[in-house]
Amino acid sequence: MKYYNRIVQSVAAAAALWFLSATPGLAVEAAGIVPAVAPAPTPSAAPSASGARYTVKAGDTLFSIARSFGVSSASIQEANGITDPSLVKVGQLLVIPGAAPQAASTPPAAQASPAAVPAQPSPTPAQASPIPAAPAPQPAGAMGKDPLFFEETGFRIANDQFWNYFNRRGGIRTFGYPISKEFLLLGFRVQLFQRSIMQLNPDGSVTTMNLLDDGLMPYTRMNGSSFPAPDAALAGAVPAPGSDAYFDRLLQFVKERSPDQWSELGTNFNKAFNGTVLYEEAYPDGKQDPGIMPAINLELWGVPTSAPAYDPTNKNFVYLRFQRGIMHFDKTNGTTQGLLLGEHLKSIITGVGLPPDLEEQAKGSRFYRQYNPTAANGLARPNDLPGTDMRGAFSRDGLVVVDPGHGGTQVGAAHVFSDVILVEKDLNLKVAQKTADILRRSGRQVMLTRTSDSQVNNPPRDVTGDGKMTLDDDLQARVDFANTAGAAVFLSIHFNGNNSSELRGMEVYYNTMRPFSDKNRRFAQTVLDNLIASTKAAGYNMVNRGIKPDETAVGKGNSFYLLGPADEDKPRATQMVGVLGEGAFLTNLEDAEWVKQEKFLDALAAGYARAVDQYMQSAGR
Ligand SMILES: [Zn+2]
Numbered sequence: 001m002k003y004y005n006r007i008v009q010s011v012a013a014a015a016a017l018w019f020l021s022a023t024p025g026l027a028v029e030a031a032g033i034v035p036a037v038a039p040a041p042t043p044s045a046a047p048s049a050s051g052a053r054y055t056v057k058a059g060d061t062l063f064s065i066a067r068s069f070g071v072s073s074a075s076i077q078e079a080n081g082i083t084d085p086s087l088v089k090v091g092q093l094l095v096i097p098g099a100a101p102q103a104a105s106t107p108p109a110a111q112a113s114p115a116a117v118p119a120q121p122s123p124t125p126a127q128a129s130p131i132p133a134a135p136a137p138q139p140a141g142a143m144g145k146d147p148l149f150f151e152e153t154g155f156r157i158a159n160d161q162f163w164n165y166f167n168r169r170g171g172i173r174t175f176g177y178p179i180s181k182e183f184l185l186l187g188f189r190v191q192l193f194q195r196s197i198m199q200l201n202p203d204g205s206v207t208t209m210n211l212l213d214d215g216l217m218p219y220t221r222m223n224g225s226s227f228p229a230p231d232a233a234l235a236g237a238v239p240a241p242g243s244d245a246y247f248d249r250l251l252q253f254v255k256e257r258s259p260d261q262w263s264e265l266g267t268n269f270n271k272a273f274n275g276t277v278l279y280e281e282a283y284p285d286g287k288q289d290p291g292i293m294p295a296i297n298l299e300l301w302g303v304p305t306s307a308p309a310y311d312p313t314n315k316n317f318v319y320l321r322f323q324r325g326i327m328h329f330d331k332t333n334g335t336t337q338g339l340l341l342g343e344h345l346k347s348i349i350t351g352v353g354l355p356p357d358l359e360e361q362a363k364g365s366r367f368y369r370q371y372n373p374t375a376a377n378g379l380a381r382p383n384d385l386p387g388t389d390m391r392g393a394f395s396r397d398g399l400v401v402v403d404p405g406h407g408g409t410q411v412g413a414a415h416v417f418s419d420v421i422l423v424e425k426d427l428n429l430k431v432a433q434k435t436a437d438i439l440r441r442s443g444r445q446v447m448l449t450r451t452s453d454s455q456v457n458n459p460p461r462d463v464t465g466d467g468k469m470t471l472d473d474d475l476q477a478r479v480d481f482a483n484t485a486g487a488a489v490f491l492s493i494h495f496n497g498n499n500s501s502e503l504r505g506m507e508v509y510y511n512t513m514r515p516f517s518d519k520n521r522r523f524a525q526t527v528l529d530n531l532i533a534s535t536k537a538a539g540y541n542m543v544n545r546g547i548k549p550d551e552t553a554v555g556k557g558n559s560f561y562l563l564g565p566a567d568e569d570k571p572r573a574t575q576m577v578g579v580l581g582e583g584a585f586l587t588n589l590e591d592a593e594w595v596k597q598e599k600f601l602d603a604l605a606a607g608y609a610r611a612v613d614q615y616m617q618s619a620g621r
Pocket of ligand 1: 405406412413424495496515
């Protein structure tokens with residue numbers, strides 16, 4: 001084949017190594033490091049008067065323009081003598097250095113909605129390298145919206161090389177959204193994505209780790225799905241490296257083992273393989289022979305390591321295992337795509353959202369529940385993971401964690417009317433979901449500690465490590481959830497109850513024994529003020545019981561588990577500003593009559609949401 005060149009050879013060699021690393025007894029390294037296509041070249045800093053012309057339109061930023069042309073905003077700044085990047089004006093004519101002139105007729109793709117779908121890279125300067133550079137990421141600043149930030153997950157792709165690889169290998173379609181910051185794992189800079197982990201190699205190249213390798217996730221059951229194990233006989237049939245027409249035979253092997261038709265189903269495995277990366281994405285300069293594309297797709301998937309197989313519990317699903325991913329055909333909608341293996345690895349590392357079947361298999365893994373945001377290096381067992389630093393790896397700036405109090409067997413307060421029973425745990429969830437909904441629509445990142453009628457510690461574990469299963473385990477699970485999610489603020493939503501049916505009104509609790517207690521107090525006041533105002537505007541004149549240190553409820557020197565510092569009975573405390581809101585007394589008839597009304601719950605949610613927004617804004621977020 002005419003496209004046999006150095007690049008293809010190196011990719012083919014990489015494929016061979018994947019094979020080795022997937023073969024029992026021949027594992028080269030747990031992390032599955034493979035030689036990669038050459039590193040991205042540093043974008044030329046030389047300004048040029050040649051290139052496309054573009055007229056700035058309303059809503060454009062230097063970032064959005066640079067991104068849509070596939071160049072760096074710094075190069076546009078330089079070429080046009082722009083000293084203050086926030087000062088591009090509508091109607092201003094810009095030279096886009098290095099961009100092909102025909103791109104001038106193509107306006108930058110509008111910030112698509114949903115916002116995180118990145119614009120298709122437009123033509124970039126000719127590059128000698130097999131991976132032309134994508135626009136370099138830069139910190140968000142005066143230019144406003146950060147184009148490298150993905151609202152869906154709350155993470156950005158901050159590393160030039162990762163950003164470049166992301167763009168040149170199919171973006172969200174291939175990798176999904178980023179689900180971590182960049183961090184150090186077993187000696188490598190890595191970033192987790194929904195479908196894979198990117199790894200920066202010492203030579204500057206980027207590869208994805210072999211997630212299914214023995215050292216990472218050699219599992220066959222994840223979240224109720226069962227997929228085939230690697231087939232040793234099939235591994236023996238993979239063409240040997242160095243043999244005649246090795247690369248052609250390798251691709252032939254992939255073609256034969258990834259059928260588009262299987263068992264009378266249009267599984268489209270080979271089509272999905274070939275459609276992984278588009279030529280225009282990999283080579284926007286159009287200078288590479290398109291015949292290289294199978295090699296690129298081989299780089300991302302490796303070769304099939306199993307025959308197609310039905311999910312034993314669901315005949316609508318057919319799986320095909322590759323070295324670096326599992327293709328999933330879903331008969332109900334006819335789609336074929338890679339499983340979210342990166343998310344599964346993250347759930348093993350953090351313990352959040354870890355499905356019981358995966359947990360059972362991963363218990364002996366050195367990654368299992370390793371993330372501990374309050375420990376040195378962010379690790380629960382640092383000796384198991386040398387060369388690893390997970391501090392801040394999963395923390396998100398501006399994330400709000402809303403905690404609907406109680407759940408499952410913990411009912412909370414209640415009020416029995418003749419026609420309806422008000423149950424606190426249900427009301428908490430309802431108001432929390434309404435609050436989250438409002439915040440998300442205003443662009444905030446929100447996570448709920450629970451989204452159904454269950455405890456947060458579910459299935460139940462001894463989270464506190466005291467050898468007992470108590471209510472503390474559920475409360476600790478809520479604390480751990482907020483810490484692991486990397487929340488900036490924590491809001492626990494409750495309704496009140498008291499032996500005296502006379503007590504009524506709203507109050508907000510905060511803790512005074514934390515390093516950030518002044519902020520707790522300020523957040524509590526903001527929440528209370530907004531709850532009062534919002535319910536008043538809806539026609540409810542609530543009694544204002546004020547903001548209160550939580551020790552007034554549990555005794556001097558004591559704290560609510562959710563808000564207070566760690567102590568001998570409580571291994572971990574929340575690491576962020578937090579309050580606990582009590583919207584009304586269910587044990588008071590007048591309050592309960594109002595709680596019965598959806599309009600009142602809506603007003604509470606609006607108040608909570610506005611308070612969070614105000615507080616975050618005042619904190620610069
Ligand atoms: Zn409660």
